[in-house]
Amino acid sequence: MFIxxxxxxxxxxxxxxxxxxxxxxxxxxxxxxxxxxxxxxxTEVLAQRxxxxxxxxxxxxxxxxxxxxxxxxxxxxxxxxxxxxxxxxLLPPLVDWPGPLRDAIGGFTYMxxxxxxxxxxxxxxxxxxxxADAAKEMLRQGVRAVAISGVFSPVNPxxxxxxxAVISRVAPGLKIxxxxxxxxxxxxxxxxxxxxNACLGDVAARTIQGIQDAIRSLGLESPxxxxxxxxxxxxxxxxxxxxxxxxxxxxxxxxxxxxFLSGVRDGIVxxxxxxxxxxxxxxxxxxxxxxxxxxxxxxxxxxxxxxxxxIPLGGGSVIQDNPLRIGPDSxxxxxxxxxxxxxxxxxxxxxxxxxxxxxxxxDSALVQELAHSFVEQxxxxxxxxxxxxxxxxxxxxxxxxxxLVGGGRILADNSLSGASxxxxxxxxxxxxxxxxxxxxxxxxxxRVYSLESTSRQEALAEAxxxxxxxxxxxGAKRDTVEVVEIDEVPLTYLPSNATLVRxxxxxxxxxxx
Amino acid sequence: xWEANEDNLEAIAMGAGIxxxxxxxxxxxxxxxxxxxxxxHGPVTVLDPEELPEDAQVICVGGIGAPTVGxxxxxxxxSLYALRAIEEFTGKKATALISNEIGGSNxxxxxxxxxxxGLPVVDADGMGRAFPEFQMKTFFVxxxxxxxxxxxxxxxxxxxxxxxxxxxxxxxxxxxxxxQMGCVAxxxxxxxxxxxxxxxxxxxxxxxxxxxxxxxxxxRARGExxxxxxxxxxxxxxxxxxxxxxxxxxxxxxxxRGSLSIQGLxxxxxxxxxxxxxxENLIARRDGQVVCTVPDLICVVDSETxxxxxxxxxxxGLRVTVLGLPAPDLWTTPEGLAVAGPRVFGYDTxxxxxxx
Numbered sequence: 001m002f003i004x005x006x007x008x009x010x011x012x013x014x015x016x017x018x019x020x021x022x023x024x025x026x027x028x029x030x031x032x033x034x035x036x037x038x039x040x041x042x043t044e045v046l047a048q049r050x051x052x053x054x055x056x057x058x059x060x061x062x063x064x065x066x067x068x069x070x071x072x073x074x075x076x077x078x079x080x081x082x083x084x085x086x087x088x089x090l091l092p093p094l095v096d097w098p099g100p101l102r103d104a105i106g107g108f109t110y111m112x113x114x115x116x117x118x119x120x121x122x123x124x125x126x127x128x129x130x131x132a133d134a135a136k137e138m139l140r141q142g143v144r145a146v147a148i149s150g151v152f153s154p155v156n157p158x159x160x161x162x163x164x165a166v167i168s169r170v171a172p173g174l175k176i177x178x179x180x181x182x183x184x185x186x187x188x189x190x191x192x193x194x195x196x197n198a199c200l201g202d203v204a205a206r207t208i209q210g211i212q213d214a215i216r217s218l219g220l221e222s223p224x225x226x227x228x229x230x231x232x233x234x235x236x237x238x239x240x241x242x243x244x245x246x247x248x249x250x251x252x253x254x255x256x257x258x259x260f261l262s263g264v265r266d267g268i269v270x271x272x273x274x275x276x277x278x279x280x281x282x283x284x285x286x287x288x289x290x291x292x293x294x295x296x297x298x299x300x301x302x303x304x305x306x307x308x309x310x311i312p313l314g315g316g317s318v319i320q321d322n323p324l325r326i327g328p329d330s331x332x333x334x335x336x337x338x339x340x341x342x343x344x345x346x347x348x349x350x351x352x353x354x355x356x357x358x359x360x361x362x363d364s365a366l367v368q369e370l371a372h373s374f375v376e377q378x379x380x381x382x383x384x385x386x387x388x389x390x391x392x393x394x395x396x397x398x399x400x401x402x403x404l405v406g407g408g409r410i411l412a413d414n415s416l417s418g419a420s421x422x423x424x425x426x427x428x429x430x431x432x433x434x435x436x437x438x439x440x441x442x443x444x445x446x447r448v449y450s451l452e453s454t455s456r457q458e459a460l461a462e463a464x465x466x467x468x469x470x471x472x473x474x475g476a477k478r479d480t481v482e483v484v485e486i487d488e489v490p491l492t493y494l495p496s497n498a499t500l501v502r503x504x505x506x507x508x509x510x511x512x513x
Numbered sequence: 514x515w516e517a518n519e520d521n522l523e524a525i526a527m528g529a530g531i532x533x534x535x536x537x538x539x540x541x542x543x544x545x546x547x548x549x550x551x552x553x554h555g556p557v558t559v560l561d562p563e564e565l566p567e568d569a570q571v572i573c574v575g576g577i578g579a580p581t582v583g584x585x586x587x588x589x590x591x592s593l594y595a596l597r598a599i600e601e602f603t604g605k606k607a608t609a610l611i612s613n614e615i616g617g618s619n620x621x622x623x624x625x626x627x628x629x630x631g632l633p634v635v636d637a638d639g640m641g642r643a644f645p646e647f648q649m650k651t652f653f654v655x656x657x658x659x660x661x662x663x664x665x666x667x668x669x670x671x672x673x674x675x676x677x678x679x680x681x682x683x684x685x686x687x688x689x690x691x692x693q694m695g696c697v698a699x700x701x702x703x704x705x706x707x708x709x710x711x712x713x714x715x716x717x718x719x720x721x722x723x724x725x726x727x728x729x730x731x732x733r734a735r736g737e738x739x740x741x742x743x744x745x746x747x748x749x750x751x752x753x754x755x756x757x758x759x760x761x762x763x764x765x766x767x768x769x770r771g772s773l774s775i776q777g778l779x780x781x782x783x784x785x786x787x788x789x790x791x792x793e794n795l796i797a798r799r800d801g802q803v804v805c806t807v808p809d810l811i812c813v814v815d816s817e818t819x820x821x822x823x824x825x826x827x828x829x830g831l832r833v834t835v836l837g838l839p840a841p842d843l844w845t846t847p848e849g850l851a852v853a854g855p856r857v858f859g860y861d862t863x864x865x866x867x868x869x
Contacts, residue, residue, distance in 0.1 A: 087667040088587040090546050090625070117695040118582045123668070151586050186584045188542070293541075300541075392830045397758050397776070500581075 001053050003222075004437025005041060006253055006430075007034050007062040010274060010333045013433040014041035016049060020260075020438075024048035025430045029333070034064050035210040042218055055220050057509060059436040060211055061227035061253040065243050068203045069196065069297035072104040076175070078199040079106070079143040081134055081167070082191065083114030083150035083159040087123050093149070093191055098298040105199045108141055110134040114159040115151030118498065119450055122159075123151055131163045135170035145175040145201045147194035151187060153180035155448045175201045182242060182303070184446050185500065189293055189302035196299060197244035204243030208236050225475070225509070229305050231256045231286050231435070232442035232506055235475045244303065247296055250432060251278045251308040255287045257435030258403040261425035267401035268390050268419075271431065272408035274316040275330035279389040280308040282403075284484060286506075311389050313382065315408030317349040321374055326381060340366050349411050352378045359410035379413070387417050394418065405431035442484075442506035443470025450498050459501055460486065467505040481507030514564055515720070517624055517634065518556035522548055524726030529620035530821035531725050531743065532718070532838075534810045536793035537617015537643040537823070542587055547621040550628040557624050558633040559719055560609060562711050570605050570704035571635055572596060574623050575613035577647065577664070577687055582696040583618075586667075591699035593626040594665035599701040602661055602673045607704060611635045613650060615718040616643025616793070617823075622699065634719065641715030641841035642810050645792045647687055648680030649853050651843040652705065655713035659683045662702045666694035715841040721747060729819040739819025740834050749838035750869055752797055752804055753786040754778055754816060757831045773827050775835065786835060788813070790824050795858050797835060805837040805867050806855040808844035812836040837867040 001023070006013045007030060016024040026044035031037040038060070049055070068074055080093035093109040094102050112131055113124040138146060146167060150160045157180040164176050179194040212224050226239035227249040239246060251271065258269040265285045271278045281288040287306035294305040312328030316335045319326050331338040331346055338344035340351040341362030347370075353359040355367040355375045390402060402419035404412055405428035414422045427434065445467045449459035464483050471481045485504040517525065526544040529537065551557065565571065574592040576583070600606055607630075610623035615638040627634045639650035653659045659680040664687055665671045672690050677683045691698045705713075724746050732742035740751065755777040762771035770791045777784040786804075788797045794811035797804050805811050813822045816832040843849055845866060851857070854864045 086669070087589055090549055090589050091542070091587050095549065096545055115586075117586065118579070121695070123586070123695070185581070187587055188545075188584075391756070392832075394830055397829075 001049070001055050002437045003042065003045060003055055003058045004433040004435070005038055005058065005060045006250065006432035006436055007038065007060065007064060008250060008432070012037035012041045013430045014045045015430050015433040015437055016045040017434065017437045018053065022427055022434065023050070025427060025433070027430065034062065034207065035214045038211060039214045039218065042214070046218060055222040057222050057225055058215050058220065059225045059227060059233055059439060061249045061432065061436040062246060063250050064207055065200050065204060066247050066296065068200065069101070072101055074203040074206070075104050075199045076145045076202040077106040077141075077143050078145040078147060078195060079108035079110065079134075079138045079141070080191065080195055081110045081112060081131065081146060081148045081163060083126070083148070083163060084111055085113040085124060087115065087151055088187065091188065094195065096188070096300060097192070101297060101299065105195070106141065106143060108138060108143055110137075114163070116153070116156040116159070118152055118155065118448065120156045126159045126162050128162070128166050131166040132170045135167045135174070138174065139171050143174065145177070145198040147177045147179065147191065147198040149179035149187065149191035149194055153178075154185055154446060182245065184302045185448065186293070186302045189300050192299050193244055193301040193303050196296065196301065197242055200243040205240050208240050212236060225439075227253055227436050227439055229303065230289065230442065230444070231306070231439060233439040233475065233509065234441065238474055247303070248305050251280060252287050252306045253435030253439070254278070254405055254432040255280050255282060255306065255435065256285070256439060257431030257433070258405045258425065258428065259285045260434060260438050261405070261428060261431060262401070262403045262423040264401045264403050264423065267403060268393055269403045269405065270386060270390065270409070270412065271406040272314055272404065272411055273406050274314045274332055274335055274408060275312065276310050277313045277386065277389065277408070278308045278310050279393045280306055281393050286484065307393070309389050309393050311385060313349065313385055313411070315348065315350045315411060319347045319349060319352060319378055324377055324381060326378065326385070349382065349408065352382070353410045358413065361410065382411050383413055383416070386412050390416065390418050404428065440506045440508055441471055441474045441476040442504060443467045443472070443474055444502070444504045445470065446500065446502040448498055448500050456499070459499070463501045463503040464505070467503040471505045471507050475510055476507030477510040478507070481505050514561060515559050516556045517551070517559050517719070519548060519551055521723055521727075522551065522621070524730055525719065525723045526621060526726065527729060527821065528722030528725035529615055529617060530823065531812050531814060532641070532722055532810065533616025533643040533821065533823065534793045534812055535790055535822070535824040536645065537614070537619060540618050542584060543618020543621050546588060547624040550625040554628040557627040559636050560633045562635055562637050562707075562714065562716050565609060565635065565707035565710060567707050569608045569707040569710070571609045571611050571707070571710050572599060572607040572704050573611045573613050573639060573652065573702045574626060574699060575619045576622050576697075576699050578691050578697040586695055586697050588697055588699065589667040590625070590629070591665045591667055591697070592622050592701065593629055594669070594671060595663045595699045595701035596626050598663035598665055598671035598673060599661065599703055602663060603703050605704050607632055609633045609635050611705070611710065611714065612638040612719065614638055614640040614643050615715070615722055616640070619643070620719070620722060635710060635714070636719045637710060637714035637716045638718045639714060641718055641844070642808070643793050644853060647684035651715055651841070651849070652709070652713045653680040654843065654848050654852050657705055657709050657713050659702060662687065662700050664690050664694070664698050664700045666698050670694065713843070715843060733818060740814065740816065740836070743814070743819060743836065747838060748869060749836050750867065751834060752811070752837040753784075753799060753835040754781050755786065755833070757827060757829055757833060758785075760827045760829065771824070775833060778832070788835070791858060792824065794824070796855060796860055796862075797837070803862055803865070806860065806862060806864055807858060808840035808849065808853045808864070809867050810838035810840065812838060839867060839869065
């Protein structure tokens with residue numbers, strides 16, 4: 001059995017799953033100290049555990065680290081070392097960061113010799129003494145984490161690795177993040193992701209330890225896994241090293257959960273919440289990734305992120321008449337006090353759904369006085385917005401299955417244009433926690449190969465083997481690992497037939513299911 | 514005379530994105546570099562070509578290399594180094610700088626050495642749009658020599674090409690040198706006179722870019738139609754409006770080639786527009802009929818925001834409006850068309866200017 005938990009801004013959801021069967025679910029309010037809410041949700045689902053049931057793992061998806069960045073709380077003082085000189089000096093590390101966030105982590109940056117050209121030649125030789133000087137200075141400044149980036153380190157990571165060795169010798173206490181271990185070509189964005197990862201070190205270590213303690217306090221021996229933004233899991237130790245990978249895992253989990261509940265592998269998922277609706281595309285059961293830079297807390301990154309379109313429409317969206325206005329403001333978690341059907345004074349999306357006969361929530365008598373024509377107009381507009389979002393997210397012009405999940409899915413009708421059919425799976429209200437519970441583990445490689453010195457077959461074989469090893473390192477059972485994505489991008493203008501190869505492998509967790 | 518500064522840089526970059534006709538690459542890094550140079554060294558004076566003194570020495574600087582490498586080995590001060598190298602080689606000091614093209618990051622490249630040296634930038638460029646190759650500049654079409662030119666990397670290496678038999682040869686040699694420099698370099702071409710600039714450059718394009726960007730940003734803030742704002746700023750017309758139904762991409766001979774198909778919406782319901790691109794948008798056909806070709810500008814912008822959509826960002830479902838803007842007159846002469854007309858890019862069709 002597995003337990004899936006989703007810690008959102010408003011709710012903490014938990015599910016207990018035996019294989020593909022849902023045994024119990026719970027929906028509670030998120031608490032300021034997230035572990036309290038997790039304990040409460042776990043307690044509720046564990047109460048319904050069969051007496052002979054063993055929990056093989058607890059999978060947690062959370063927006064907690066995203067919120068730490070947004071609120072600039074508990075961030076580790078972090079330095080950045082870039083191996084680049086004499087290149088790239090006009091745009092030093094942290095150049096385009098929001099000032100308050102840069103200040104919150106200290107803003108210590110160092111540029112030193114090193115880095116590589118696109119074809120693997122050195123820009124300049126690695127200089128250990130310059131890195132050692134920087135490390136000593138960091139110690140004086142009270143820095144506790146360091147992100148190391150190198151020009152073209154995805155092609156040749158040698159200098160990043162050498163710099164890490166020097167820093168751990170000179171300043172053994174510093175937590176180190178190397179940019180090439182995650183992230184893609186694109187120096188500034190990859191470096192930014194490494195810095196975000198480094199500065200989340202303390203809060204990640206503390207939160208993950210807290211969740212682990214909570215699990216133990218309930219008498220569970222099961223290992224803890226954290227959800228990644230690409231829909232796969234990592235074990236707790238790996239997550240503590242790479243907390244940046246958890247950012248934006250919420251929409252991914254709900255899409256994976258929707259795929260699981262509905263059986264749809266390729267289609268569109270519409271997750272209607274209280275304030276917003278997330279629309280994303282499923283490709284072979286996984287969320288499609290964004291191709292362009294994604295900004296997190298105002299910082300540009302090129303992280304693996306689900307390509308989700310968020311529109312301000314949900315069950316709590318405030319609706320005004322004459323002229324019709326839907327959202328973007330929402331009553332949010334106060335829905336059960338403020339919506340008309342709950343005796344409140346604010347007209348919301350939920351009220352329109354009840355008045356239009358789409359849902360039975362609260363007291364329908366309280367919305368009887370709404371004009372029929374107005375309800376119809378608002379319902380059509382809501383429908384239209386969802387249909388437009390679906391159409392923007394679709395990968396081809398043909399009609400595809402649409403899966404509706406989330407607490408606010410009552411807002412949508414079953415006759416959505418662009419949909420071959422509309423599914424509303426049972427337990428769709430906790431799709432995100434289910435998505436966490438059923439996640440697989442994966443590994444991804446992205447590297448530029450020169451197809452003059454290496455044959456295409458050799459390059460692909462090398463990348464595949466490395467992706468599979470990465471998946472196993474992340475906790476996957478080797479014989480279940482399969483390569484799910486191979487992407488080759490020939491690089492424009494480059495000679496020597498340079499090609500960017502991206503390979504992703506996923507497999508089941510190395511545990512009994 | 515006006516000033517390029519931190520406040521109007523975003524507008525300049527956005528306008529240059531529109532005039533880039535799908536090419537010129539992602540302008541983010543170019544804009545960030547120019548912003549950084551201006552922040553450190555102060556704003557740049559932009560001179561109207563009429564304001565150039567007769568004895569002006571105007572040097573064209575630009576970036577050369579692979580955009581895919583430029584996002585990793587981010588350009589540094591190469592254009593300043595190239596500028597110094599060509600000054601030394603020719604023994605002539607620059608009194609002003611000029612952009613080689615007004616699309617993408619190259620449009621703002623001269624702002625970096627200009628901010629650092631205090632030199633002004635001329636409100637003009639060598640394309641009035643974006644093109645993929647060095648020789649496709651109005652300067653060279655109308656007799657300005659493309660050599661000597663200097664190429665510089667970030668390490669301190671500079672190469673001067675003193676003489677070539679044609680601008681196309683300069684492109685070929687410069688490209689090979691750039692590869693050895695790590696695929697990211699900048700060049701500077703021997704000075705032009707004020708008379709040469711006024712006669713062979715596409716004039717007032719930096720202010721056009723700024724005005725276009727301003728118009729879009731202002732329209733957005735007021736909730737007005739950014740497309741109307743664009744067409745209220747420069748001559749042009751809507752060629753089509755719809756959503757992208759298909760994008761077909763392939764990389765051949767070092768260029769991003771491909772085609773996109775747009776399915777009509779509203780006034781264009783039931784119709785289809787196809788665009789072929791080679792870094793830049795080259796030819797548009799509406800239901801099979803050619804409606805616009807190079808050197809006229811085929812600009813794809815987001816219908817709602819007016820944001821330019823470069824070819825690497827094209828994808829299914831985007832709501833786009835396709836604008837046709839008339840090419841600068843310098844391109845529509847027989848000499849201009851011989852360098853950048855549809856036949857140069859392999860299309861068996863004659864140039865027929867869009868009718869406004």
